[in-house]
Amino acid sequence: MIPTLAGRLQTRIFVLATVGALLTALVVPVLPGRPGSLGTAYRTAFLMLLAVMAVGLVWELLYHLLMQFRWDKDWPTLFGLVTMVPEGAVMWLLLNTGLVPGVGDHVSASMFVTMFVVVWLGQWLFLNGPMRVLSVRWRLRGGRLL
Structure with missing residues (x-):
């Protein structure tokens, strides 16, 4: 079954809150160009990560609209990976213009790119591998978790 909008939103929140949070916790100590202390980093x-989740919900609305023009109403797996580029560019723009609340200092490009790519690839790989094994009916329920 094709993921529904509700399923896509639920899945994005779940994966970023679990896999994304775990990967963020693991990668922060080794991030290049991290600001100040480890606590600040x-x-x-x-x-x-929270900003990526919030902006990602808006992206899902846009992706859902764009998928309505595809005959099968779904992205090929490669498109799901390539969406990392526009999402990353928008997040970088938001961070550099100070539109992400709480992130006061300038975030270095090396810190952002490293964290964004690690978290994005981690969640993409999880969705295309273990998620399909751990929750066999996930795809059959249109991506809904609840």
């Missing part, structure tokens, strides 16, 4: 990284 964790705060900045988790605020960035």
Whole structure:
């Protein structure tokens, strides 16, 4: 079954809150160009993750609209991976213009790119592998978890 809008939203929140949070916690100590202390770096990284989640919900609305023009109403798997580029560009723009609340200092490009790519690839790989095994009916329920 094709993921429904509700399923896509639920899945994005769930995966970023679990896999994304775990990967963020693991990668922060080794991030290049991290700001100040380790505590500040964790705060900045988790605020960035929260911003990615919030902006990602808006992206899902746009993706849902765009999918209505496809005959099968779904993205090929490669399109799901390539969406990392526009989402990352928008997040970088939001961070650099100060539109992400709580992230006061300028975030270095190396910190942002490392964290964004690790979290994005981690969640994409999880969705295309373990998620299909751990929740066999997930796809059959249109991606809904609840």
